[in-house]
Amino acid sequence: MRMNTKMLVISSMLTALLFAGQVGMQFLPNIEIVTLLIILYTRTFGKRVFAIIYAFVMLEGLFYGFGIWWVSYLYIWSIFALVVLLIKSDSVILWSMISGIFGLCFGFLCAIPYFVTGGPGAGVAYWGAGLYFDLLHCAGNVLLCAVLYRPLYRVLSLLMAETQRTVSC
Amino acid sequence: MNKDKKAILITAALLLVLCLGAVLGYQKFAPRGVAGEKEITVKVVHADAGEKEFTYQTDEEFLGAVLEAEGLAEGEEGPYGLYIISVDGETAEESRQQWWCLTKGGETVNTSATQTPIADGDVFELTLTEGY
16 A cells, blocks of 8 residues: 555644544543544545554554553454445445444453453453443444534545645646 | 445444443443442552551442542542542652552452442552553
């Protein structure tokens, strides 16, 4: 996958936006904009999203520390991006529901390292304790996606079109 | 029925099933306190490895309420409950990546002190830990 200078700069900017969105909303319990931005980045930039995801994951580790939770970030967002890559749809309703499902599954996906390191008991305890927050995560994702998907997708599509136009000039 | 409508229906059904599963799971696994008087012990391990033990008789159902009522711990209310900053007069320094690690009988606790239920005879440890 080749990435020219302009694309590299745009990817860095989008990574910064992703990180700022996460940090800026961290005071809200499991209400985040990362899921929506990953959907939009994947839909707009395709496989290039993985470079953005891993730069974001690295920033998260540097900012919050490389705890066990960080291990789960190494696969959670990539799995989600892969799912988004497989689905070809423009329906806001569909993307809202998919982001809701992802919110519900987030706790389980985060619990995997605990299943591995502490056994089934530790994994279930971790997952069970966070189910309330998974429900909040689901509701927040559905709402944010329903409201912001269209306007943000339009902006990113324009950005991508402009990038391709200037690169081909 | 076009492809999108079919996908929306399937996804909606999946979302509904998962939501119901999460609600049922939460009812089954959510941390619950026990009513009645109980005695708990909190061991505090300071940065210099010095240990202090505190024993409390309480009617509270969750650890966070006991720690705050007894003035042992102070912190900030975050989205997940009390984020402990100071214990027994010692403050965790963020610049040194210090934080208060809560364990129960040496085992990791997956809830904040606010959400950690207590039972008679429970022993908790609060250890000032360096490095995230």
